[in-house]
């Protein structure tokens with residue numbers, strides 16, 4: 133297993149994992165394709181040969197890296213894979229001196245537990261941020 137930058141050759145695996153993880157809320161194929169070819173995005177995956185076990189997509193601005201999508205294959209969850217990808221991103225933020233942030237649905241307890249365990253703090257709430265009316269927790273990791 134290794135963490136690799138997602139390349140166009142991994143596109144199908146990425147689309148499958150995103151769709152199976154997020155259903156109707158998945159990014160579209162076009163959005164995912166654009167992300168892996170856009171230098172403003174950082175797209176990494178944990179690969180076992182050709183199998184994509186987990187992926188993380190983040191978008192970078194001048195001073196921040198924002199995690200916009202992360203998922204692990206259902207049968208490989210609770211193995212520490214998403215944590216490995218986030219720790220990789222924390223390390224990058226420390227090296228390039230940027231902050232690390234994300235938004236998460238208030239209903240998504242598993243994800244909130246994951247981020248909290250890794251040291252993210254909730255900065256504020258964005259009520260009705262999501263299409264289904266759920267509130268977003270804006271979470272932040274201090275990399276300094």
Ligand SMILES: CC(C)(COP(=O)(O)OP(=O)(O)OC[C@H]1O[C@@H](n2cnc3c(N)ncnc32)[C@H](O)[C@@H]1OP(=O)(O)O)[C@@H](O)C(=O)NCCC(=O)NCCS
Nearest residue numbers: 153202203204209210211212213214215236242243245246
């Ligand atoms: C959230 C998600 C990415 C976690 O991936 P993962 O690879 O299973 O995460 P890890 O194994 O690194 O989990 C680390 C910690 O997070 C918490 N956690 C993860 N999944 C959990 C669950 N189902 N229930 C409770 N806590 C959970 C636990 O504290 C866990 O540590 P532990 O296993 O030692 O108790 C995965 O559940 C997923 O793909 N969910 C669907 C997509 C999604 O909601 N993405 C997040 C959008 S913001």
